[in-house]
């Protein structure tokens with residue numbers, strides 16, 4: 001690899017970076033931001049050792065990619081850089097970083113340890129890992145706050161009333177797991193409620209809240225989720241489960257409303273900021289805080305949430321540690337489950353039984369959960385509701401594409417006829433999911449494919465941005481209009497001939513003028529990441545080649561469990577096996593920190 005042919009206008013290139021930083025930047029390991037952080041801090045603390053600045057830049061890079069820290073000893077082996085589309089340097093889909101001048105790990109660590117960056121606590125070395133100070137402090141704080149909660153006295157409960165309540169709230173057979181989990185959680189200050197999709201987490205939360213409010217009728221409850229979309233969905237699903245409760249229990253929870261975590265904590269910079277009105281000095285007033293989709297909560301948000309809780313407030317973290325981690329740094333839920341495993345006072349309640357899926361999708365989910373690659377292949381190739389499509393079989397690929405085109409055609413037909421309900425139903429009937437955003441395996445490529453094949457079928461080519469049948473994905477929260485990043489909708493021709501975008505909502509479909517939707521993209525395909533927390537009747541999944549660093553167990557698991565009735569996976573056996581074997585590598589010290597505190 002060399003800097004030869006480097007495009008001087010590529011914004012990822014830090015033009016003034018020379019030496020080691022310049023080499024790692026030109027090789028695509030570091031981006032301009034990583035280099036900038038290292039050179040700025042280097043100037044401030046007068047650190048000029050190129051190897052130390054490289055360590056700092058690589059730590060900034062690690063955070064950018066979702067880790068909270070960097071292990072210098074293994075950095076040379078674990079740093080992976082995907083090859084740009086179409087220029088596959090080594091034929092593996094990854095660039096070869098072995099030839100870069102990696103410092104010797106032992107002396108590298110010594111030099112970092114002796115650096116003023118560590119002396120002045122801009123960097124921390126702990127548990128054999130290198131941290132930017134902020135993430136080290138957040139990890140330590142999350143551990144300390146959690147351990148303090150675990151050591152605190154449990155809430156007072158009337159055991160007799162609790163047992164009677166649990167029998168009333170979960171009267172039917174088949175709910176034993178949930179009855180036990182809710183009863184235990186009602187007697188604890190902190191609960192981590194985990195379970196795969198459709199294991200009845202929401203039903204458990206509804207029952208738990210009924211039990212808690214029976215004991216503590218004045219309890220103030222907060223129901224929150226990390227994103228607006230997840231919060232809207234939580235409102236809907238909790239509402240549904242509350243309606244299934246005995247009337248007197250549901251009545252105590254009638255006013256329950258879900259909010260985003262940012263809103264709960266009182267964001268002072270609504271879009272992106274991590275500064276909040278509620279903190280250790282201005283605690284949240286709530287007696288119970290429930291957070292759904294906790295797998296999407298970053299380390300920073302978890303730290304902010306824990307410090308804002310009253311020490312005697314109950315906390316219920318709900319989620320599936322097997323799903324994709326947040327976009328920001330940290331994989332806190334998975335770390336909590338790992339780090340608290342085996343403790344006598346472990347707050348983890350794991351629901352195991354799936355109630356939503358049946359048939360071969362349930363078998364596939366099960367095989368993926370236990371990471372049995374042979375069984376995954378067996379189900380994919382023999383199951384009635386699942387299908388593995390060979391990307392080298394042109395005919396099979398053509399019919400895989402046709403499924404998406406059929407689905408898009410159904411949406412278009414309903415949309416042209418002005419039937420918004422039918423158009424939305426058609427949209428929810430099928431979803432095409434990709435790991436990548438761009439490139440031949442990505443959303444942009446597949447969006448184009450479907451658009452082109454649909455045009456062939458309808459004879460209509462759209463030169464305008466908006467047209468009847470255009471499905472859209474909302475890309476940013478707009479609290480004013482009640483639209484959230486991840487919302488989906490369809491452009492429909494209204495009776496007056498104008499185009500309107502219809503978006504489903506908790507109280508029925510809502511209509512928007514196309515001019516009011518600035519931040520949207522066409523949704524013939526979407527990323528697996530964005531699909532998290534949503535469902536479709538049928539799902540088609542495009543797997544990248546086995547070498548893609550995005551191809552992980554969490555990705556495949558999240559993708560196939562979006563489907564209610566049928567899953568098609570376009571990919572080679574090697575890609576499926578690679579996904580089952582590979583887990584998201586997010587360096588973090590939180591699990592070890594918690595385990596060490598036992």
Ligand SMILES: Nc1ncnc2c1ncn2[C@@H]1O[C@H](COP(=O)(O)OP(=O)(O)OP(=O)(O)O)[C@@H](O)[C@H]1O
Pocket residue numbers: 174175176178195196197198199200201202203204237355356
């Ligand atoms: N014990 C049970 N027996 C039968 N059906 C159940 C049981 N528990 C929940 N269900 C039903 O199964 C479906 C999934 O339950 P629920 O929504 O609570 O799961 P979940 O774990 O919250 O799912 P996810 O978070 O993936 O949406 C719901 O329709 C729910 O009513």
